[in-house]
Amino acid sequence: xxxxxxxxxxxxxxxxxxxxxxxxxxxxxxxxxxxxxxxxxxxxxxxxxxxxxxxxxxxxxxxxxxxxxxxxxxxxxxxxxxxxxxxxxxxxxxxxxxxxxxxxxxxxxxxxxxxxxxxxxxxxxxxxxxxxxxxxxxxxxxxxxxxxxxxxxxxxxxxxxxxxxxxxxxxxxxxxxxxxxxxxxxxxxxxxxxxxxxxxxxxxxxxxxx
Numbered sequence: 001x002x003x004x005x006x007x008x009x010x011x012x013x014x015x016x017x018x019x020x021x022x023x024x025x026x027x028x029x030x031x032x033x034x035x036x037x038x039x040x041x042x043x044x045x046x047x048x049x050x051x052x053x054x055x056x057x058x059x060x061x062x063x064x065x066x067x068x069x070x071x072x073x074x075x076x077x078x079x080x081x082x083x084x085x086x087x088x089x090x091x092x093x094x095x096x097x098x099x100x101x102x103x104x105x106x107x108x109x110x111x112x113x114x115x116x117x118x119x120x121x122x123x124x125x126x127x128x129x130x131x132x133x134x135x136x137x138x139x140x141x142x143x144x145x146x147x148x149x150x151x152x153x154x155x156x157x158x159x160x161x162x163x164x165x166x167x168x169x170x171x172x173x174x175x176x177x178x179x180x181x182x183x184x185x186x187x188x189x190x191x192x193x194x195x196x197x198x199x200x201x202x203x204x205x206x207x208x209x210x
Contacts (some may be wrong), residue, residue, distance in 0.1 A: 070195030093177030102200030
């Protein structure tokens, strides 16, 4: 079961030089969820002190050492529009990865069409398929979700995540796309495609546009 902590602090990032420093306004930590053998981790606007409305134009989810119970799995996400349920919003996405093993013999940079969706309704892959569950293996990264409260535009996202794979190496995975819905998106769920999230943190930040 995931455990929650309330709003922790505000801080103003330095001048923007990387993706994690974008935004003209202050970056505000809104929620920290600690996974503990959790089937999923949910962020729902108005529930458990979560804010995911017009207060912020940009939301950032940070995943820190997400460790699966099951070996060779994927870390995924989906959303719900306001008033919807089922986590089956339509998405169009693209995904690619860079990889290298500890022996330096299995290296690649490639597009991953198996992880794409073309107006699909499934959970979107944001790690490589074979994320490892050994004691020293986990996944860490971040996802930007842009203006989810808009009722005019689709909802763009960008995810970047590094995974220790079960074959003793690293995958850096890049996923991006949009939730193809002009209704406000008010809920995001993260989970593995099999088994539970043994441990890890997922943090939600908001960035104001001024």
